[in-house]
Amino acid sequence: MRRVRLLCGLTLAGIVFLGGCGKSPADQAREATTTLASWKATLRLLEAQEARGVVPEAYAGQVRRAAEEEREKATAELRKAGSR
Amino acid sequence: MSKLFEIALGVITGIGGFLEAGSLTTAAQAGAAFGYQLIWAIAVGTVCIAFLVEMAGRLAAVSRHALPDAMRERFGIRFFLLPLAAVALVSFLVLASEIGGVTLALEFATGISHRWWAIPTALSIWLLLWKGTFGMVEKGTSMLGLVTLAFVVAALTLHPHPAEVARGLVPRGPTHDAARYWFTAVSIVGASVSPYLFYFYSAGAVEDQWDEGYLTINRITAGVGMTFGGAVAVAALVCAALVLHPQGIQVDRFEQIPFLLTSPLARAGFWLFVGALFIACFGAALEIALQLAYLVAQGFGWRWGENLQPREAARFALVYTVVIPLAALVILSGIDPLKLTVISMALTALSLPVTVVPLLILMNDPQYLNEHTNGWVSNVAVLAVSAIACLVALVALPLEILGS
Amino acid sequence: MLIGRDILDQQVVDRAGRLMGKVDGVVLGPPEGEDARIAGIVIGGTTLLWRIHRGLARWAERKLGGEGRATFVPWAKVTKIGIDIKVDVDAPRTRAFHWENWVRDHLIGRIPGA
Amino acid sequence: MTPPSGVRLERLLGRLVRDHLGVSVGRIEDVVAEPAGDAYRVTHVLVGPDGRLAQLFAAGYQLPTLRALGLGRKPRIRRLPWSWLELSDPDRPRLRAEVA
Numbered sequence: 129m130r131r132v133r134l135l136c137g138l139t140l141a142g143i144v145f146l147g148g149c150g151k152s153p154a155d156q157a158r159e160a161t162t163t164l165a166s167w168k169a170t171l172r173l174l175e176a177q178e179a180r181g182v183v184p185e186a187y188a189g190q191v192r193r194a195a196e197e198e199r200e201k202a203t204a205e206l207r208k209a210g211s212r
Numbered sequence: 213m214s215k216l217f218e219i220a221l222g223v224i225t226g227i228g229g230f231l232e233a234g235s236l237t238t239a240a241q242a243g244a245a246f247g248y249q250l251i252w253a254i255a256v257g258t259v260c261i262a263f264l265v266e267m268a269g270r271l272a273a274v275s276r277h278a279l280p281d282a283m284r285e286r287f288g289i290r291f292f293l294l295p296l297a298a299v300a301l302v303s304f305l306v307l308a309s310e311i312g313g314v315t316l317a318l319e320f321a322t323g324i325s326h327r328w329w330a331i332p333t334a335l336s337i338w339l340l341l342w343k344g345t346f347g348m349v350e351k352g353t354s355m356l357g358l359v360t361l362a363f364v365v366a367a368l369t370l371h372p373h374p375a376e377v378a379r380g381l382v383p384r385g386p387t388h389d390a391a392r393y394w395f396t397a398v399s400i401v402g403a404s405v406s407p408y409l410f411y412f413y414s415a416g417a418v419e420d421q422w423d424e425g426y427l428t429i430n431r432i433t434a435g436v437g438m439t440f441g442g443a444v445a446v447a448a449l450v451c452a453a454l455v456l457h458p459q460g461i462q463v464d465r466f467e468q469i470p471f472l473l474t475s476p477l478a479r480a481g482f483w484l485f486v487g488a489l490f491i492a493c494f495g496a497a498l499e500i501a502l503q504l505a506y507l508v509a510q511g512f513g514w515r516w517g518e519n520l521q522p523r524e525a526a527r528f529a530l531v532y533t534v535v536i537p538l539a540a541l542v543i544l545s546g547i548d549p550l551k552l553t554v555i556s557m558a559l560t561a562l563s564l565p566v567t568v569v570p571l572l573i574l575m576n577d578p579q580y581l582n583e584h585t586n587g588w589v590s591n592v593a594v595l596a597v598s599a600i601a602c603l604v605a606l607v608a609l610p611l612e613i614l615g616s
Numbered sequence: 617m618l619i620g621r622d623i624l625d626q627q628v629v630d631r632a633g634r635l636m637g638k639v640d641g642v643v644l645g646p647p648e649g650e651d652a653r654i655a656g657i658v659i660g661g662t663t664l665l666w667r668i669h670r671g672l673a674r675w676a677e678r679k680l681g682g683e684g685r686a687t688f689v690p691w692a693k694v695t696k697i698g699i700d701i702k703v704d705v706d707a708p709r710t711r712a713f714h715w716e717n718w719v720r721d722h723l724i725g726r727i728p729g730a
Numbered sequence: 731m732t733p734p735s736g737v738r739l740e741r742l743l744g745r746l747v748r749d750h751l752g753v754s755v756g757r758i759e760d761v762v763a764e765p766a767g768d769a770y771r772v773t774h775v776l777v778g779p780d781g782r783l784a785q786l787f788a789a790g791y792q793l794p795t796l797r798a799l800g801l802g803r804k805p806r807i808r809r810l811p812w813s814w815l816e817l818s819d820p821d822r823p824r825l826r827a828e829v830a
Contacts, residue, residue, distance in 0.1 A: 275699075276699055277699070281627065284625055284638060285625045285626055285627070285638075288620075288624065288625050288667065289625065289640075289664055289667050289668060290667055290668060293668065342727075342729060343729060512637065512638060513627050513628065513635055513636070513637040513638035513659075514635065514637070514716065515634060515635045515716065516635070521730065522724050522727070522729075522730045523720055523724060523725055523730040526716055526717075526719040526720035526723070526724040526725070527715065527716055527719050529724050529730075530719050530723060530724055533723075533724070533727075579621075
């Protein structure tokens with residue numbers, strides 16, 4: 129029984145390691161820039177719909193707050209990827 | 213006449229009960245990031261859940277056992293504990309995701325942060341189970357769930373090219389960002405093949421006292437109901453593919469998903485989205501909390517039944533009375549609801565072999581199904597989807613958790 | 617008839633049709649001698665633990681000093697073996713309902729509209 | 731009523747049976763009982779494979795798809811008379827000496 133448990137432990141560690149190193153700095157940088165671009169486009173779409181009175185004002189505020197939070201995270205990631 | 217009513221009801225349950233936090237967010241993410249490329253994942257998930265729901269209904273109609281009851285009896289307590297723990301954990305996470313969906317709908321509608329809504333939402337879910345009957349939970353949620361058809365209306369107003377949508381049905385590899393593609397595919401399958409859907413369905417068949425006479429109704433309900441449900445999920449994907457994908461918007465937060473309906477349907481679209489999200493997630497939360505109570509009560513032989521007064525099935529009532537506030541605490545803790553939902557869907561896919569194989573074994577056991585055991589098609593289809601989904605999740609999940 | 621397949625882990629239903637637990641254990645007696653018979657079924661207590669983890673079961677029985685609230689139903693009181701095991705017993709008065717009654721009286725019963 | 735003394739079936743299932751020389755005979759799968767008047771008399775014990783691989787294949791046997799892929803094999807179950815068993819220590823069932 130010990131052998132089986134050891135085997136499972138090894139494969140699990142292998143998979144987590146494989147997963148972990150999948151994210152090279154270049155990947156992280158690219159992903160962060162796409163996220164930044166995505167949120168810029170989100171805000172553009174929001175402004176267009178706000179102009180036509182499609183979305184209530186409270187919701188628009190929430191989208192802007194979410195955009196701010198995600199952009200901070202993305203820029204931090206970009207800086208981290210850049211320095212690595 | 214009543215058989216026709218039962219069929220109509222069954223189909224409505226399929227449509228109304230299908231779309232919830234998981235299938236909506238994964239469809240929106242897939243459409244936004246990969247356009248029509250992942251429609252095949254919804255199709256695969258829908259076929260698989262249609263088979264599983266039909267099997268669970270057939271098991272209940274022929275053997276008069278709901279799924280947990282039959283599993284404990286057939287496999288004994290030792291081999292019952294593993295699927296019990298897996299289904300309970302996954303269902304709990306999905307319950308928290310559904311409560312998250314409800315609180316976000318309330319946040320969009322009122323501007324008050326979703327964390328303030330966690331406790332009131334938990335209280336109202338609990339109150340409906342405390343006072344309600346099984347029929348009310350099942351039929352009420354699916355009737356109201358028809359509001360999710362708003363996504364079909366929105367998709368049609370965006371005039372998608374039928375040929376391109378059809379091409380999305382053909383399984384293919386990703387054109388870019390392979391890791392995210394496979395993770396989204398597996399979370400779509402996890403969202404469609406949620407264990408609570410067929411566990412709850414089997415409990416419903418027993419509560420409604422189904423027998424062999426219901427086998428045709430069961431097949432129609434499962435087939436037509438789930439296919440329509442899948443179509444609603446495809447509609448949500450199409451909306452994301454036409455509204456977000458061209459702008460290069462990828463879905464990282466719930467706040468981006470309302471655009472699916474506000475672009476095509478303007479102001480009405482916004483309130484339809486809030487209504488659809490609220491009702492779909494609220495209905496799913498009711499079903500999951502109830503299913504968790506069935507799971508534990510039937511596993512240990514306690515008195516159970518939503519039609520009984522809480523006093524008459526005290527431990528059954530205790531399970532959902534404890535589980536609902538716990539799930540609300542997860543939302544209260546400030547976890548990002550979208551990330552919680554998507555990870556829960558991938559974990560559902562990871563646990564598929566453990567939650568599905570016991571049902572497959574039961575469906576091939578003449579002791580329970582007499583002459584109504586499974587054909588090889590459903591056996592192979594469900595086993596293949598479960599095995600592949602589990603393997604892909606095993607690789608994709610660490611990548612996603614470590615990546616974000 | 618296979619005792620494990622047909623009796624063990626089956627749903628037990630009392631005289632009035634109330635579900636009172638699963639068959640967690642079956643007692644075969646007398647242990648020695650030629651004609652061992654099914655003496656009866658056991659519900660609840662530490663019985664389940666023996667099938668999950670023997671060490672845990674021994675520890676629990678040492679702490680509880682016995683089998684806890686295990687309920688024994690003699691075979692003579694088993695009236696039917698089918699989809700469920702029907703027993704000629706009044707469940708609320710047996711120990712199998714101890715926790716059901718306790719939860720009803722101390723927790724669920726206290727909430728209005730129970 | 732507290733359970734009387736006697737052999738507990740749920741603790742027998744899955745136990746390894748050894749003959750009087752200590753050689754493994756297999757694991758107890760189930761116990762057979764026949765009606766005798768109102769009661770049920772215990773007549774046989776079903777002993778299945780012991781090896782971990784054999785048990786895995788026995789599990790696979792329950793799914794037609796795995797059977798078709800050759801991942802399932804019907805386990806060899808033997809019916810031994812209940813009287814052959816010596817259960818002084820229920821955790822280590824043994825076959826009686828005179829039986830071998």
